[in-house]
Amino acid sequence: MDDGSDLRQELEERDAEIERLRALLVARDVEIGEERGRRLELESYVLRLMSFIRLARLAVTRPVYVLRKLRGRWSGERG
Amino acid sequence: MADAPRFSVITPVYNTPADVFWAMVSSMRRQGFEDWELCLVDDCSPSPHVAALLDEAEGTDPRVRVARRAENGGIVAASNDAVAMARGEFLALLDHDDELHPDALLLVDRALREEPEADYAYTDEDKIDRAGRHSGPFFKPDWSPERMRTQMYSCHLSVFRRSLVEEVGGFDPEFEGSQDWDLVLRATERARAVVHVPRVLYHWRMLEGSTSGADEAAKPWAFTAGTRAVQAHLDRIGMPARCTHDPEDRGVYHLDPELTDEPLVSIVIPTAGQVREVRYEPVVLISHCLRSIVETSTYENYELVVVTDTPADPALLEELREIGGERLRLVEYDKPFSYSDKINTGAAAARGEHLLLLNDDIEVATPNWIERMVMYSGMEGIGAVGGRLLLQDGRLQHVGVRFQNGLPGHPYWGFRGDFRGYANAARIATNCLAVTAACLMTRRELFEQLNGLSDRFPVNYNDVDYCLRLWRAGKRSVYDPDLKMIHFESSSRSSAVEEWEKRLLMEIWLPFTDPDPYSNPQLRHELPRPSSKFSWMPRRPRLLRRRLKGQPA
Secondary structure, X not given: OHHHHXXXXXXXXXXXXXXXXXXXXXXXXXXXXXXXXXXXXXXHHHHHHHHHHHHHHHHHHOHHXXXXXXXXXXXXXXX | OOOOOOEEEEEEEOOOOHHHHHHHHHHHHOOOOOOEEEEEEEOOXXXXXXXXXXXXXXXXXXXXEEEEOOOOOHHHHHHHHHHHHOOOOEEEEOOOOOEEOOOHHHHHHHHHHHOOOEEEEEEEEEEEOOOOOEEEEEOOOOOOHHHHOOOOOOOOOEEEEHHHHHHOOOOOHHHOOOHHHHHHHHXXXXXXXEEEEEEEEEEEEOOOOOOOOOOHHHOHHHHHHHHHHHHHHHHHHXXXXXXXXXXXXXXXXXXXXXXXXXXXXXXXXXXXXXXXXXXXXXXXXXXXXXHHHHHHOOOOOEEEEEEEEOOOOHHHHHHXXXXXXXXXXXXXXXXXOOHHHHHHHHHHHOOOOEEEEXXXXXXXXXXXXXXXXXXXXXXXXXXEEEEEEEOOOOOEEEOOEEEEOOEEEOOOOOOOOOOOOHHHOOOOOEEEOEOOOOEEEEEHHHHHHOOOOOOOOOOOOHHHHHHHHHHHOOOEXXXXXXXXXXXXXXXXXXXXXXXXXXXXXXHHHHHHHOOOOOOOOOEEOOEEOHHHHHOOOOOOOHHHHHHOOOOOO
16 A cells, blocks of 8 residues: 555656646747747848848849839838 | 818917927928918917917918917817817818928828718828937828727828818817827717828927827826727727726727627637647647636637537547537538638537637637627627737737738737737737638628638638628728737748639739738838838929929819
8 A cells, every 4th residue: 555655646746747847848938939039020120121221232223113112112102 | 361271280389499380380381282271279378489489470371370378278278279260171180399291281182082081081100309300100001990999090190071070079178188089089980981191291299298209108197088088989889898008008008898798609610639739748639729718718608619520539529528518519520621611511500699710729818808809799890800819939920910912921920929019010909901710700690691711712811711701891800919819830830821822812802902901001011111211201302392382272
């Protein structure tokens, strides 16, 4: 009987430990998620900046096209 | 000027510094459109220089008209006096320290002529400092009634048909501080049409003590007045909700449901009985989903319609019966896989007034989620309601669907869970062309009228297509930021959408989705393009603008 209850207690302790470690992992996932989210936000900012740089470069070779595009966008043209 | 002008610009004046006053008056005199009058009402300014400023302004241009109040009455009283002296067909609101873009009245006039039924118009805006430097542009969506209830987004420049303002009784002193918001809400309840001019045509001056400045505590009463104005509006339109303002950001407001009755809601969940690892533990998704609904929801009157593939595992069915109890109805589906057909089969077996389409990889995180959805779904103009879906690691998955070049996407996908979005777009209730069917409520009556989800889109885009059909039928889709759910979607995004699905969607819906009316030309994936920083610049040189004088009245 004693052996049985010891075993049960050991199993319960192990289960509790597994639960604790799982909760830690989940919490760590959320922390990592926050960092990944921040990274994506930065990436999106960089991508927008790069597209602007591309547009600025294009302004040198095809100024009329760029002017028309920007004028259209700034005048509220959709699409 | 004997004839009534097209625009009366309403400007209450109080202790205005001379430099910003002249900047305001000059911005009016620079207008390319000439048929206006500027109605200045001095609210008994104690500073002696104001009287001289007004005299001088009146003398420099016959279109500038001045009235003086005998006693200080506050901005509402002064604004109402200005409305009373106005003769124009439309009233434009301009604060005494702000400026209009030279093309402002010209472009608003053009928009109003294109939509003759328009009773209210608004434009994009930015901020300007005392030295005239521009910053913080606000690129707005087209008319979004649900957004208007949680954020005073139309703000400047606002232009009302004068007859409508008179009909609703002008500005209400009860909402001093948020009198503009109250007026917009009352006017748009009756307006035949609302137009948006997607151009920065108003420059809001950042001065100490102004709500445009960084210190939002400068006018705390404005935010409580805002709450009261929205509440009064909700009561008028019969929306069962209570308005509160956000303790973290007082420009953001929230609606909480106050339902008077609980109609039956049918939660339709298609499932294949899949097992997936959730928080490092393998779970049967449908069991997990049902358990979270039963254990978390505070709404009483709902049924669970689970559509299972046949043959289903008897042990699973038994487990579902145990979790769902009397609420559960099992519907068998024995045809080849079609998400649309599976949902339609479930909906046909449902008895509820509202259908709540739910994926089985969803976990409920908001106890009053059903109440929130019913609060919106019960409103006449609303067709579909969706919520804020988060990935397992807390990042954003869905905050409403937006279209870019005619194709739908999830703005801010993968961004931090507390990411506010552009102009708080992820934190306020707002309209969008579509919401995801991973969690979507719609009235059954509408679902049946539209013959449910289309079998032309058996796997992807059936939700988008359904919401667009609602849109075409005059029903809006709403995103509710306070309805949070966990979506155990794969956190590494893989596009399973086929080319033919994209082509078909564009073939049917491109004229409606490009441009997306709930976005703005200056935004890409709902974030400002870097080039938008220059969007306030005048489009034409001054000489050319002069040629536009003499517009038809």
